[in-house]
Amino acid sequence: MDLHINEQAERPKYWQLYWQIRQQILHGDLLPGCKLPASRALAQQAGVARVTVLEAFAQLQAEGFIVSRLGAGTFVAADLPLPVPALSDSFTPALSPWGQRVLQAKHRKVTQGAVRQPIDFGFGRSFPHIFPYDIWRRLLARYLSTDDVMLSRYGSVAGFYPLRQALADYLQRLRGVQCTPEQVVIVSGAQQALDILARLLLGHRDEALVETPGYTAAFELFRLRGAKVTAVPVDETGFAVEAIPAESRARLAFVTPSNQFPRGGTMPLPRRLALLHWARRHDALLIEDDYDGELRYDGRPLAALQGLDEDGRVIYLGTFSKVLFPALRLGYVVLPEPLLTPFLRAKELVDRGAPTLTQAAVADFITEGHFERHLHHLREAYGQRRQVLVQALADYLPQRVHYSSAPAGLHVMLYLSEACDEAALVRRAADAGVGVYPGAAYHLQRPAPPSIMLGFSGLSETDIEEGVRRLAKVLA
Amino acid sequence: MDLHINEQAERPKYWQLYWQIRQQILHGDLLPGCKLPASRALAQQAGVARVTVLEAFAQLQAEGFIVSRLGAGTFVAADLPLPVPALSDSFTPALSPWGQRVLQAKHRKVTQGAVRQPIDFGFGRSFPHIFPYDIWRRLLARYLSTDDVMLSRYGSVAGFYPLRQALADYLQRLRGVQCTPEQVVIVSGAQQALDILARLLLGHRDEALVETPGYTAAFELFRLRGAKVTAVPVDETGFAVEAIPAESRARLAFVTPSNQFPRGGTMPLPRRLALLHWARRHDALLIEDDYDGELRYDGRPLAALQGLDEDGRVIYLGTFSKVLFPALRLGYVVLPEPLLTPFLRAKELVDRGAPTLTQAAVADFITEGHFERHLHHLREAYGQRRQVLVQALADYLPQRVHYSSAPAGLHVMLYLSEACDEAALVRRAADAGVGVYPGAAYHLQRPAPPSIMLGFSGLSETDIEEGVRRLAKVLA
Numbered sequence: 001m002d003l004h005i006n007e008q009a010e011r012p013k014y015w016q017l018y019w020q021i022r023q024q025i026l027h028g029d030l031l032p033g034c035k036l037p038a039s040r041a042l043a044q045q046a047g048v049a050r051v052t053v054l055e056a057f058a059q060l061q062a063e064g065f066i067v068s069r070l071g072a073g074t075f076v077a078a079d080l081p082l083p084v085p086a087l088s089d090s091f092t093p094a095l096s097p098w099g100q101r102v103l104q105a106k107h108r109k110v111t112q113g114a115v116r117q118p119i120d121f122g123f124g125r126s127f128p129h130i131f132p133y134d135i136w137r138r139l140l141a142r143y144l145s146t147d148d149v150m151l152s153r154y155g156s157v158a159g160f161y162p163l164r165q166a167l168a169d170y171l172q173r174l175r176g177v178q179c180t181p182e183q184v185v186i187v188s189g190a191q192q193a194l195d196i197l198a199r200l201l202l203g204h205r206d207e208a209l210v211e212t213p214g215y216t217a218a219f220e221l222f223r224l225r226g227a228k229v230t231a232v233p234v235d236e237t238g239f240a241v242e243a244i245p246a247e248s249r250a251r252l253a254f255v256t257p258s259n260q261f262p263r264g265g266t267m268p269l270p271r272r273l274a275l276l277h278w279a280r281r282h283d284a285l286l287i288e289d290d291y292d293g294e295l296r297y298d299g300r301p302l303a304a305l306q307g308l309d310e311d312g313r314v315i316y317l318g319t320f321s322k323v324l325f326p327a328l329r330l331g332y333v334v335l336p337e338p339l340l341t342p343f344l345r346a347k348e349l350v351d352r353g354a355p356t357l358t359q360a361a362v363a364d365f366i367t368e369g370h371f372e373r374h375l376h377h378l379r380e381a382y383g384q385r386r387q388v389l390v391q392a393l394a395d396y397l398p399q400r401v402h403y404s405s406a407p408a409g410l411h412v413m414l415y416l417s418e419a420c421d422e423a424a425l426v427r428r429a430a431d432a433g434v435g436v437y438p439g440a441a442y443h444l445q446r447p448a449p450p451s452i453m454l455g456f457s458g459l460s461e462t463d464i465e466e467g468v469r470r471l472a473k474v475l476a
Numbered sequence: 477m478d479l480h481i482n483e484q485a486e487r488p489k490y491w492q493l494y495w496q497i498r499q500q501i502l503h504g505d506l507l508p509g510c511k512l513p514a515s516r517a518l519a520q521q522a523g524v525a526r527v528t529v530l531e532a533f534a535q536l537q538a539e540g541f542i543v544s545r546l547g548a549g550t551f552v553a554a555d556l557p558l559p560v561p562a563l564s565d566s567f568t569p570a571l572s573p574w575g576q577r578v579l580q581a582k583h584r585k586v587t588q589g590a591v592r593q594p595i596d597f598g599f600g601r602s603f604p605h606i607f608p609y610d611i612w613r614r615l616l617a618r619y620l621s622t623d624d625v626m627l628s629r630y631g632s633v634a635g636f637y638p639l640r641q642a643l644a645d646y647l648q649r650l651r652g653v654q655c656t657p658e659q660v661v662i663v664s665g666a667q668q669a670l671d672i673l674a675r676l677l678l679g680h681r682d683e684a685l686v687e688t689p690g691y692t693a694a695f696e697l698f699r700l701r702g703a704k705v706t707a708v709p710v711d712e713t714g715f716a717v718e719a720i721p722a723e724s725r726a727r728l729a730f731v732t733p734s735n736q737f738p739r740g741g742t743m744p745l746p747r748r749l750a751l752l753h754w755a756r757r758h759d760a761l762l763i764e765d766d767y768d769g770e771l772r773y774d775g776r777p778l779a780a781l782q783g784l785d786e787d788g789r790v791i792y793l794g795t796f797s798k799v800l801f802p803a804l805r806l807g808y809v810v811l812p813e814p815l816l817t818p819f820l821r822a823k824e825l826v827d828r829g830a831p832t833l834t835q836a837a838v839a840d841f842i843t844e845g846h847f848e849r850h851l852h853h854l855r856e857a858y859g860q861r862r863q864v865l866v867q868a869l870a871d872y873l874p875q876r877v878h879y880s881s882a883p884a885g886l887h888v889m890l891y892l893s894e895a896c897d898e899a900a901l902v903r904r905a906a907d908a909g910v911g912v913y914p915g916a917a918y919h920l921q922r923p924a925p926p927s928i929m930l931g932f933s934g935l936s937e938t939d940i941e942e943g944v945r946r947l948a949k950v951l952a
Binding site: 011015019022026058059062063064065077079080081082084085091092093094095096097098099102103105122124125126127128131133136137140141144150151152153154155173176188189191192195199200201202203206217220221224225251268269270273274276277280283285299300302303308310311312313321325326327328329330336338339341342345346349350351352353354355356357358458 | 487491495498502534535538539540541553555556557558560561567568569570571572573574575578579581598600601602603604607609612613616617620626627628629630631649652664665667668671675676677678679682693696697700701727744745746749750752753756759761775776778779784786787788789797801802803804805806812814815817818821822825826827828829830831832833834934
């Protein structure tokens with residue numbers, strides 16, 4: 001027998017023996033029914049102790065590779081249907097139509113490039129030094145005592161109840177959302193909520209209205225359902241309700257009223273009410289993605305669309321990614337009463353719920369006031385960064401470049417002159433050590449107006465200024 | 477104006493004013509264009525300071541509810557399309573065919589009854605005192621230092637790389653799985669992996685083979701896809717390959733070879749190889765759910781089916797719910813090379829990945845040896861509990877009751893006499909303060925043989941014995 005024991009290997013010697021004999025049987029080098037050398041001889045040959053061989057034999061026997069017959073010796077099992085016939089070609093799994101659509105989906109992680117530039121204007125990052133990790137650590141530790149049974153059970157599919165309570169209260173007080181704790185369901189992020197909602201609400205050939213430019217990752221989920229996505233252009237005050245095509249039969253619209261993504265801009269009250277009129281007239285549902293509604297730098301955040309609706313037509317999506325930290329992976333959805341049961345039944349089947357420990361810590365973070373204090377700090381820190389960015393753009397950039405000016409959110413969109421090659425600019429900026437992200441990815445109309453996205457939340461003020469200075473050279 | 481300020485309320489007074497005026501405008505009690513009382517008069521009427529009224533007015537103005545005209549006063553905005561016409565009937569969202577199937581799905585959280593009995597044989601719980609929370613706390617704290625940027629960014633969709641590395645090594649060494657770290661993808665649990673796989677691999681009317689009794693939550697996911705689920709009966713050594721209907725055109729089979737769920741029993745090597753033969757002959761994929769393969773009490777765990785396959789036909793599912801704690805919400809899937817890209821593209825669209833902090837802590841938990849030590853403790857603790865349970869069943873139960881005897885896993889199935897009413901038994905046990913769970917939920921054939929499930933992992937040895945004693949009285 002051909003056996004090699006590697007003395008330096010991390011794997012135990014018995015395991016190495018076991019694995020090699022096993023593979024020789026599977027590959028037909030040791031034929032079913034054939035006799036193996038005695039353990040003593042094998043030990044000598046492999047240069048290991050006999051007990052090591054016996055341990056390997058025990059495992060091989062437990063798994064059915066070999067049998068030992070008293071007085072006769074050890075044999076490769078005789079009844080093994082070996083070899084499993086080899087394939088002529090390499091095997092390619094057949095994908096469902098859904099799987100094929102996934103491969104064709106245009107969405108790419110545009111904000112998470114493989115190569116991170118020294119000064120990277122990636123979107124949605126949080127600046128590490130703002131979050132109060134010491135408090136967070138303390139809250140986590142609270143639930144990590146050995147006699148706490150909470151962690152040893154599957155949690156509720158809808159989420160940890162105290163967190164749902166804390167959110168219902170917070171959302172009414174600070175976002176003008178009207179809901180009971182029962183209507184709040186914890187998810188792993190807005191994307192998960194959208195995935196479940198798209199499946200619940202959209203059938204093949206159903207129509208959904210979306211904003212362009214907009215959050216294309218949501219649109220792709222709608223398309224995966226086989227739905228028709230109708231793009232409604234946005235202007236400086238968001239979703240243009242009056243531009244909804246008269247012939248549209250959509251019964252679902254996806255909107256970002258607080259701060260249009262990615263263009264910036266807030267839907268004013270008359271437009272919000274007009275959207276509710278539209279929804280009632282068409283018996284439609286609205287998905288309000290409030291991805292960064294907390295982050296306004298010119299006064300208190302404006303209340304959500306959801307609070308204006310008395311009809312249960314608005315589904316509200318929120319996330320902790322932007323206001324706590326992205327790696328937390330926690331979001332929430334506020335559902336109209338009639339959607340609760342379908343959503344929870346679906347969630348129960350597709351994902352059993354978020355980690356209880358994290359949910360408990362976030363609940364305390366909110367109820368003990370840390371959350372609002374943190375939001376206050378965030379608004380200060382990010383508002384200042386935004387100010388630095390906008391000032392640098394005014395100081396260094398050519399006149400013909402304009403940019404979104406809403407004092408909100410975590411990024412600024414830079415609109416370039418028509419002749420500008422967006423992709424080339426991104427590449428040249430990268431050569432200068434600056435990471436900027438193409439705006440075309442967010443547009444449904446083609447050709448998209450050339451633009452780039454500058455996320456400022458992960459950078460220091462110095463880096464922001466230096467980044468713009470380098471960008472200006474590239475643009476010059 | 478009709479305004480009520482609650483001095484005791486948690487909500488600030490300005491907020492109470494703001495909300496009441498806002499609601500009066502929305503409900504048509506204050507008409508568009510009408511003049512509001514002066515702030516001084518309003519303050520007097522409501523019994524608050526004038527600055528409180530001004531604060532409320534500022535928010536109302538920012539949100540577009542009121543306008544202030546210099547010298548003229550404050551008015552409800554004139555251009556508001558109010559009221560939004562009321563609905564005649566209460567609104568019910570129209571569900572997609574998928575949504576309708578979700579509501580009809582038979583799966584219920586059978587192991588998570590709303591009422592927990594004093595002695596509860598719920599499945600899949602972990603005993604709180606076994607997990608080394610002190611070590612866990614230390615590992616979490618390691619990544620919670622304020623200068624760590626890891627948490628401030630979105631993590632990789634495929635999972636935290638060091639965890640994928642640690643798992644690839646662990647899985648080969650202890651589960652006989654053959655894979656690279658790249659093939660390991662972190663998910664929020666086996667259910668999420670199944671949801672994505674069902675969508676990728678099953679189209680409308682495609683056929684999938686499943687075990688009966690079996691893990692019905694998986695089958696429901698297949699059915700939601702519109703797929704045809706064919707039940708293959710299991711015997712004491714698991715999935716009966718020879719019982720696959722000859723006319724079956726299935727190209728997917730879902731199996732639990734290490735410890736058949738919920739009947740118990742391990743697929744022997746010849747049967748495993750026969751299943752691989754079948755898969756090659758039918759160009760099919762196998763999903764191996766190794767939900768508790770680590771937990772064998774009669775020696776080393778047996779290697780996984782995946783390691784026998786050289787053709788990339790086996791998808792391996794694992795979870796930390798059973799061996800760390802359920803509330804962690806972390807699982808993994810080992811994918812054949814050609815499925816990696818489709819799976820990751822899908823995962824990117826439906827869920828952005830698991831929390832980085834938890835993943836980092838689990839990675840260290842494995843690489844620093846805590847995981848294997850913990851598995852050792854688990855096997856001792858659970859093996860002993862199982863022993864106590866089996867002994868108590870032998871001591872107290874009537875002869876006609878038999879039970880699964882595989883020395884593995886976290887539960888024992890109790891098979892009752894044909895005449896026994898399963899549901900009535902569950903109710904009577906509950907009356908005696910004992911939670912047991914109906915076996916019928918796991919069977920696809922009807923009528924299902926009466927049986928109940930006894931999970932022992934969340935109970936002390938004393939409680940296990942007392943629970944069986946009470947159950948015996950109920951059965952007598």
